[in-house]
Amino acid sequence: MSVSSFLVDRLHADRVGLAALRLLPPERAHAVALALLRRVPPPGRPPTPALARTVAGLAFANPLGVAAGFDKNGEVFDALLAWGFAAVEIGTVTPRPQPGNPKPRLFRLPREGAVINRLGFNNQGHAAVARRLERHDPARGVVGVNIGCNKDAADPVADFVAGVEVFASRADYLTVNVSSPNTPGLRDWQAGERLARLLDAVLAARDRGRAVPLFLKLAPDLDDAALDTVLAAVAARPIDGVVYANTTTSRPTVLHGRHAGEPGGLSGRPLAASTTARLARIRATLGSERALVGVGGVATAADVRAKLDAGADLVQLYTALVYDGVGLARRLLRDLAAAERSGREPDGGAVRAPTSPAKSA
Numbered sequence: 001m002s003v004s005s006f007l008v009d010r011l012h013a014d015r016v017g018l019a020a021l022r023l024l025p026p027e028r029a030h031a032v033a034l035a036l037l038r039r040v041p042p043p044g045r046p047p048t049p050a051l052a053r054t055v056a057g058l059a060f061a062n063p064l065g066v067a068a069g070f071d072k073n074g075e076v077f078d079a080l081l082a083w084g085f086a087a088v089e090i091g092t093v094t095p096r097p098q099p100g101n102p103k104p105r106l107f108r109l110p111r112e113g114a115v116i117n118r119l120g121f122n123n124q125g126h127a128a129v130a131r132r133l134e135r136h137d138p139a140r141g142v143v144g145v146n147i148g149c150n151k152d153a154a155d156p157v158a159d160f161v162a163g164v165e166v167f168a169s170r171a172d173y174l175t176v177n178v179s180s181p182n183t184p185g186l187r188d189w190q191a192g193e194r195l196a197r198l199l200d201a202v203l204a205a206r207d208r209g210r211a212v213p214l215f216l217k218l219a220p221d222l223d224d225a226a227l228d229t230v231l232a233a234v235a236a237r238p239i240d241g242v243v244y245a246n247t248t249t250s251r252p253t254v255l256h257g258r259h260a261g262e263p264g265g266l267s268g269r270p271l272a273a274s275t276t277a278r279l280a281r282i283r284a285t286l287g288s289e290r291a292l293v294g295v296g297g298v299a300t301a302a303d304v305r306a307k308l309d310a311g312a313d314l315v316q317l318y319t320a321l322v323y324d325g326v327g328l329a330r331r332l333l334r335d336l337a338a339a340e341r342s343g344r345e346p347d348g349g350a351v352r353a354p355t356s357p358a359k360s361a
């Protein structure tokens with residue numbers, strides 16, 4: 001039996017498959033995981049009608065989405081939807097293809113359930129990703145495109161505008177990403193006159209084409225004052241929602257292992273509590289009409305429920321896929337659906353009132 005057929009056989013028993021993948025360097029393991037996703041027949045999304053919701057005018061079969069960065073080039077969104085996720089955010093995509101930062105640039109921190117990455121928007125560019133999106137069938141689920149600018153962009157605003165122009169007609173929603181830490185200067189677009197200029201430009205581009213929902217993805221490293229300024233800029237404009245949050249450049253907990261000191265964006269468990277705590281503030285400022293997507297350290301149904309209870313309409317995850325595999329979606333859905341039925345918290349905690357109807361934006 002070849003190594004690859006062994007891995008294919010084992011994907012369903014995915015903890016064994018994962019153990020094999022974990023023997024590979026992280027970026028190689030990711031490439032193999034994408035190849036397996038393309039080859040292994042998915043089990044199909046379990047029906048969970050109680051978890052369905054409408055957000056930003058889009059119908060989501062459940063609140064779970066794959067966060068940007070896992071399917072950067074739009075190669076496996078169909079498979080991820082068929083493994084149970086209601087949505088996949090592909091990208092970040094930049095106008096021109098770019099290789100990203102020198103390797104190694106992706107590091108596992110298993111003890112913390114975390115990852116550090118400094119990939120730097122390695123992606124195949126607008127044209128290649130737009131071609132793959134032609135096979136997107138909205139009946140299978142929601143596919144968003146996360147847009148960015150090239151590292152060497154002469155005019156970053158023009159790169160974002162090009163992203164809107166190319167993907168507005170192809171994606172179910174777009175996310176403007178000004179929050180990745182690995183493109184020098186990108187996060188500066190989260191503030192002041194630059195943010196206003198960028199938002200006005202992408203909104204004007206949207207007005208010229210299809211009225212696709214437009215989200216803004218933020219870094220978890222903004223202090224309260226900076227966050228409030230961004231949210232005020234969003235609230236003053238017809239931006240449909242906020243995705244909170246990207247990876248952090250801070251090191252909120254003591255990290256262990258030989259990669260603990262690597263520079264880059266930290267994701268996974270260490271982000272869970274702090275990103276959830278911030279959601280209530282964002283929801284209070286944005287009001288109930290805007291969509292809020294909670295991201296950061298989600299690995300259990302209790303994590304999903306915590307983000308929803310804090311004000312999120314939808315939840316995304318990435319790092320938990322590295323440790324738990326794509327079968328995680330079905331396990332989370334089973335636990336969430338069971339909790340809905342029993343009226344209990346997913347971790348078996350206190351009885352709560354029946355779930356409120358899905359928020360819609």
Ligand SMILES: Cc1cc2nc3c(=O)[nH]c(=O)nc-3n(C[C@H](O)[C@H](O)[C@H](O)COP(=O)(O)O)c2cc1C
Nearest residue numbers: 067068069092117245246267268296297317318319
């Ligand atoms: C390896 C890796 C690559 C990522 N690439 C992107 C990206 O291209 N664009 C983006 O907006 N976020 C990217 N992210 C951030 C995730 O979308 C997410 O916001 C963050 O990892 C927190 O969620 P998690 O703790 O569930 O991973 C990436 C994360 C990881 C781990």
